[in-house]
Amino acid sequence: MKDYQNEIRKKAEELLKNKDVAMVIGYGAGSLPHRTTPIFIEDPQNVDKLVLNEYCANNLAVYLTKLKDKGKLAIVAKPCDVRAIVSLIQEKQIERDKVHIISFACSGVKDKDGAAVHPICSSCGISIPPIYDTLIGDGKEIKREKESSDPVAEFSSKTPEERWEIIKAEMAKCIRCYACRNACPMCYCEECFVERTLPRWIGEGAELSDTLIFHIVRALHAAGRCGECGACVRACPMGVNLRLLTAKINEDVLRLFEQRAGLDPDKPPALATFNIEDYNDFIK
Amino acid sequence: MTMKDRILKKDGLVDFLNKLLEFLHVIAPVGKEAYSLYQTIKSGDEVCLDYVRPLKSAKEVFFPQNEVMFYFNQRTQKMIEPRAKDKTSILFGAPPCDLAGIAAQDKLFESGDFKDVYYIQRRRQAILIGMGCPEPAETCFCNIFGIDRLSSSVADLFFTPVADLYYIKVNTKRGEELVKDLPEAGAREKKALKQLMEKPVEFSLDPISLEDLAEALGGNFNSPLWDDLATRCIGCAACTFVCPTCHCFDITDDTKKDLGRRVRTWDGCMFPKFTLHASGHNPRTVGGQRMRQRVLHKFSYFKDNQGIISCTGCGRCIMVCPVNMDIRETLKKLSEELASASKK
Numbered sequence: 001m002k003d004y005q006n007e008i009r010k011k012a013e014e015l016l017k018n019k020d021v022a023m024v025i026g027y028g029a030g031s032l033p034h035r036t037t038p039i040f041i042e043d044p045q046n047v048d049k050l051v052l053n054e055y056c057a058n059n060l061a062v063y064l065t066k067l068k069d070k071g072k073l074a075i076v077a078k079p080c081d082v083r084a085i086v087s088l089i090q091e092k093q094i095e096r097d098k099v100h101i102i103s104f105a106c107s108g109v110k111d112k113d114g115a116a117v118h119p120i121c122s123s124c125g126i127s128i129p130p131i132y133d134t135l136i137g138d139g140k141e142i143k144r145e146k147e148s149s150d151p152v153a154e155f156s157s158k159t160p161e162e163r164w165e166i167i168k169a170e171m172a173k174c175i176r177c178y179a180c181r182n183a184c185p186m187c188y189c190e191e192c193f194v195e196r197t198l199p200r201w202i203g204e205g206a207e208l209s210d211t212l213i214f215h216i217v218r219a220l221h222a223a224g225r226c227g228e229c230g231a232c233v234r235a236c237p238m239g240v241n242l243r244l245l246t247a248k249i250n251e252d253v254l255r256l257f258e259q260r261a262g263l264d265p266d267k268p269p270a271l272a273t274f275n276i277e278d279y280n281d282f283i284k
Numbered sequence: 285m286t287m288k289d290r291i292l293k294k295d296g297l298v299d300f301l302n303k304l305l306e307f308l309h310v311i312a313p314v315g316k317e318a319y320s321l322y323q324t325i326k327s328g329d330e331v332c333l334d335y336v337r338p339l340k341s342a343k344e345v346f347f348p349q350n351e352v353m354f355y356f357n358q359r360t361q362k363m364i365e366p367r368a369k370d371k372t373s374i375l376f377g378a379p380p381c382d383l384a385g386i387a388a389q390d391k392l393f394e395s396g397d398f399k400d401v402y403y404i405q406r407r408r409q410a411i412l413i414g415m416g417c418p419e420p421a422e423t424c425f426c427n428i429f430g431i432d433r434l435s436s437s438v439a440d441l442f443f444t445p446v447a448d449l450y451y452i453k454v455n456t457k458r459g460e461e462l463v464k465d466l467p468e469a470g471a472r473e474k475k476a477l478k479q480l481m482e483k484p485v486e487f488s489l490d491p492i493s494l495e496d497l498a499e500a501l502g503g504n505f506n507s508p509l510w511d512d513l514a515t516r517c518i519g520c521a522a523c524t525f526v527c528p529t530c531h532c533f534d535i536t537d538d539t540k541k542d543l544g545r546r547v548r549t550w551d552g553c554m555f556p557k558f559t560l561h562a563s564g565h566n567p568r569t570v571g572g573q574r575m576r577q578r579v580l581h582k583f584s585y586f587k588d589n590q591g592i593i594s595c596t597g598c599g600r601c602i603m604v605c606p607v608n609m610d611i612r613e614t615l616k617k618l619s620e621e622l623a624s625a626s627k628k
Contacts, residue, residue, distance in 0.1 A: 030608045031602065031608060031610035031612070031613055032422060032423070032602070032608065032610075033422070035608040036608065037516065037607060037608035037609070037610075038516050038607050039516075040515055040516070058606070058607055062518060063515075067515070175340070175349065175525050175526075176349075177520050177521040177522040177524075177525045177552070178520045178521065178555075179518070179520035179521075179522045179604075179606050181520070182518040182519050182520040182606075183518055183520070183606045183607075195555075195557050203536065203538055203547070204534055204536050204547065204549040204551075205349055205350035205547060205549030205550070206349050206350055206549075207350055231606075234606065235518075235520070235522075235606035237339070237522040237525075237526060237603075237604035237606075238319070238339065239319055
């Protein structure tokens with residue numbers, strides 16, 4: 001991916017110089033060896049600060065909703081990030097012509113320790129962006145090496161009781177810092193239900209029952225909208241494997257509605273539409 | 285009378301801890317998957333000292349994230365059950381940055397007009413056993429605060445790993461009670477400790493003048509830097525929750541019919557709703573104001589109020605930040621701004 005860095009800089013410079021966009025949201029050098037950090041470029045002279053490497057883990061689409069008042073935004077986005085952008089467009093959070101997507105075929109990004117491709121990426125089957133304005137590189141599909149064991153399939157194969165115990169053990173690590181929610185581009189609610197006090201939905205602090213409510217409600221809110229970028233998993237300071245919840249729900253949505261979020265801008269999100277053919281076996 | 289230093293062979297640590305466990309509650313770093321956390325141990329072999337510092341700081345030992353202050357009956361308006369008293373406990377294995385964090389919490393919760401009974405009760409019955417930090421991590425910058433990674437007077441006992449043993453500095457009588465059966469440190473061990481302490485170690489951040497920093501902060505209240513930083517910040521509380529000195533909390537009542545409990549929980553100044561008033565007014569509506577509050581509280585207000593800076597350079601905030609915000613860069617930028625302003 002490093003080869004794309006120069007092309008991204010060139011494109012960013014062109015867009016800013018021509019005043020096609022007000023700002024380019026991209027990755028800059030991080031302060032630690034295996035990290036990058038989001039940067040926001042308004043001056044074409046600063047495009048050299050843009051980097052692209054295997055540590056560009058953040059999903060920058062999270063900034064689109066926050067910065068949309070700046071004008072048209074260009075964004076450096078991996079295919080999974082583009083899926084979030086597609087969902088944001090579908091949900092009318094951003095307008096298609098107010099965002100310039102710079103994307104590329106992605107081989108996956110590495111874990112925070114820099115050792116290996118993140119499990120989220122190694123199991124990802126979508127290496128090319130569903131939509132883009134500028135495609136860097138040839139855009140050819142890149143096959144990923146699948147994980148030798150599939151922890152999500154393993155989780156799915158368990159009984160509901162066993163799954164409940166696993167989820168409880170995972171969530172017991174949570175400190176309710178909301179890094180997962182805040183790193184997620186799809187969590188754009190101005191007021192999250194956990195912060196409502198009249199009435200109060202859940203207790204403050206990290207009591208397990210409250211923590212579980214937070215994560216389960218958040219995961220269900222993301223059903224059919226989650227672009228599987230893993231921003232939540234990577235953001236977690238405590239190493240909570242949120243993927244078990246998100247991947248299971250994504251799998252359910254795919255099985256029930258034959259749809260994956262953020263792939264087709266012309267198709268409404270699975271849970272935002274009704275079809276007479278939809279799965280309804282739960283109505284007895 | 286000065287208390288004699290002791291030594292303990294590294295391979296004797298598990299037995300030493302097991303002996304303490306016979307009559308005391310011990311909290312120590314425990315490895316869990318890729319991380320270690322301070323947890324109550326049942327056996328000495330659970331202790332994991334492989335990491336520079338546990339993922340979360342030691343603050344929760346005395347100031348837990350959730351704490352029931354008391355129970356009450358809503359109808360009768362009576363307190364129905366005082367909270368249970370904590371037993372004497374030992375905090376083992378805290379590195380000097382965490383011990384400095386405890387010293388800052390002590391100032392806040394124990395001195396001044398408001399004495400925090402919940403904190404004091406836990407803190408005063410506890411015996412602290414510190415642990416020297418073998419090698420700073422890439423996020424460590426305790427050096428700029430004058431914290432010695434190999435010693436600390438905050439702890440009752442301080443263990444410094446020297447070759448195949450721990451050199452134990454005895455700081456208090458309570459501490460001495462625990463190690464009085466161990467052999468005394470001889471000239472050879474003292475020399476080895478001295479050599480270790482004199483060995484230069486590189487840190488990630490070159491020392492910066494803290495006086496200059498205080499001045500820089502004073503002159504940077506309206507700096508555009510705060511808004512710049514806040515653009516990147518996603519507004520979670522990972523940094524504040526892992527911080528050894530962040531101490532803000534919220535108090536809520538959990539009720540079920542007539543029964544209720546008053547709970548205190550951690551809160552964080554990076555949350556937009558942290559400062560929301562009951563009137564609906566929020567004095568810190570934009571991220572830049574929140575970012576400024578966090579930095580100024582640590583490096584300026586706390587110093588004004590308590591006499592010390594409330595950052596210990598543990599680097600946890602740098603390590604956990606989902607978007608790689610780095611407090612060291614902020615400090616450097618502030619110092620640079622000051623330098624360029626003084627040139628003008």
